Amino acid sequence: MSVGIVETQRLVVTDTEPLRLVCGAELAHVEVAYETYGVLSPARDNAVLVCHALTGDAHAAGMHAGAAKPGWWDNLIGPGKAVDTDRFFVISTNLLGGCAGTTGPGSTDPATGRAYGLDFPLLDVADLVAVQRRVLDRLGITRLHAAVGGSLGGMQVLQWALEEPERIERAVLVAASARLTPENIALSSVARAAIMEDPDFRGGRYAEHGVSPRHGLKVARMLAHVTYVSDTALRAKFGHRRDSGPGDMRLTADFEVEHYLQHQGTSFLERFDALSYLYLTRPMDYFDPFATVAEREVGTRFRLISFDTDWRFPTAHSLHIRDCLAERGIAVDHTEIASPWGHDSFLLQPPGYHDLVADHLAR
Amino acid sequence: MSVGIVETQRLVVTDTEPLRLVCGAELAHVEVAYETYGVLSPARDNAVLVCHALTGDAHAAGMHAGAAKPGWWDNLIGPGKAVDTDRFFVISTNLLGGCAGTTGPGSTDPATGRAYGLDFPLLDVADLVAVQRRVLDRLGITRLHAAVGGSLGGMQVLQWALEEPERIERAVLVAASARLTPENIALSSVARAAIMEDPDFRGGRYAEHGVSPRHGLKVARMLAHVTYVSDTALRAKFGHRRDSGPGDMRLTADFEVEHYLQHQGTSFLERFDALSYLYLTRPMDYFDPFATVAEREVGTRFRLISFDTDWRFPTAHSLHIRDCLAERGIAVDHTEIASPWGHDSFLLQPPGYHDLVADHLAR
CATH class of the missing domain: 1.10.1740.110 (Rna Polymerase Sigma Factor; Chain: A)
Structure with a gap:
């Protein structure tokens, strides 16, 4: 089952104040491309944020009119699927710095009328998260049932849950890392x-x-x-x-x-x-949230998933996250899934993987 | 101890006949850059051929006059070293197709007076070996005490020992492969x-x-x-x-x-x-000697060495060679050496490695 035909929407998140970045620069105009699937409950307590990886976009599920292929995580998100849109209201945004509808280095700098190019400020994973936070604010969502992401997507979820745990009940990190290796x-x-x-x-x-x-x-x-x-x-x-x-x-x-x-x-x-x-x-190279985000009480319950043939972010990266979370007294489960498909497994459906996501969202 | 100041020499190996390649093309003029270290015994029975890897050259040991750094395998080759030049006469040639003195795609095509460029014929590892064979012929060496090589160098040694085992008494293959993986x-x-x-x-x-x-x-x-x-x-x-x-x-x-x-x-x-x-x-991508070289009686004694952190040609490649040799009834020993330095370990000196080479040459 699919969520059907969907459309990417856009909103401006700098209408009330410019976005101040970790590097100190400010962006006066930030537009965000996003999609939503499912229906927000009257209590606004069924929202699930999906964070995309390096080359993803807001189109995570369903079909664009006339398109040949569904969104990049359509096997995970939909009616009756692991992220069940009969139950959850799912939000997916294109990252700040991206090139699929959200403001990035290819966008026009309002100060000069030219594309930013290398004048675009350097980004921190915390900046990517800050933009998503503003999107949720605009949608009137104060608390997430869950945030889910793979690879760089999982890194955003980690950053967010450490920064503002009261806003995320459950975090699912797939094939993620809290600190890249020199390799x-x-x-x-x-x-x-x-x-x-x-x-x-x-x-x-x-x-x-x-x-x-x-x-x-x-x-x-x-x-x-x-x-x-x-x-x-x-x-x-x-x-x-x-x-x-x-x-x-x-x-x-x-x-x-x-x-x-x-x-x-x-x-x-x-x-x-x-x-x-x-x-x-x-931003992935500099990512080190256990060093940069101050320790605080975290109520978020974490679920980590890694894949045995992933050599980009091998299981050791997830074990490192697990150990750092445990040291901070944060609830966390980790499972290594057997899959032949390497790092890309997070986009595929090796046995056991989607069940772990569904179970965590149902906890 | 070093072999001292050395000079690269050159010889033409197509003076009696052109070189016919595996692909069917012929090269009318092939010049080879080579170096030798040590003294050839009167019985001509102490020659050791050293085969270089992808970006190596003939300058394996000693110093060129005025140079800042010794040859690329100077830690292995020299008086009292694993390949002991007090005892062995060592020959090192620059590969056919190379760019350090031996004929390659950057050389002038005598037929056109221009550089070959992409008109240079494609090479097989057997062609690299055929050129080395001619060099030994010119030097009057009919039989090698040993052939030693790392990475692509080891692949040449393997090709040669399977093709013409009566000419090689001992073969040392370090961090080599008999068949590349799709990765x-x-x-x-x-x-x-x-x-x-x-x-x-x-x-x-x-x-x-x-x-x-x-x-x-x-x-x-x-x-x-x-x-x-x-x-x-x-x-x-x-x-x-x-x-x-x-x-x-x-x-x-x-x-x-x-x-x-x-x-x-x-x-x-x-x-x-x-x-x-x-x-x-x-030539490495196409290399598959156990499929292309007919099985025959091989008297060569093989020594395989791999390194536990090598992820270019991991130990599995050496085990594959070992198994293929054993299947042909060929004497072979394999050791995995612990080394932090990955594939490059064959150029370095992790504990135990050079001793294995010395022992095999002394057998």
């Missing part, structure tokens, strides 16, 4: 170098020059994609199959896994912006 | 895409245009470098140290691990050619 940072750094050192990046003003760092962004995505899947998954899906016959060789794509990566890289160019890629990967 | 191929494919899709690649004719795909080659190296080290090593070396203070952020390199990667990428541009990078990564 994680290194991999993101290569992706950013691919973009920023592309001659067509033009210091971030590529749109004004009618060009785009397509080469760099494609390579960044291909690299990232390898880290989102697992060797197990690639073996199962592609094995060593290739176009060329025995004794034949070529330098360009030949193995099926190469064609797949080429497709991933090229199709990404149609849906994502290079500046947003920079601005949304970087 | 290995995917990572190399991203690196090649970074180079070939760089606008300055100019279809491989960049040198004629006075440019170079520097952006792509740098990204390729940065990416590869992340896969050569381990998270353990990066944690130990850099941790989360960064230039910026608390609350400060930047998109460009800030964490020490980022500066390190930038340095690795930039310095690589001074010493390696983009075309050679393509031509020497690709």
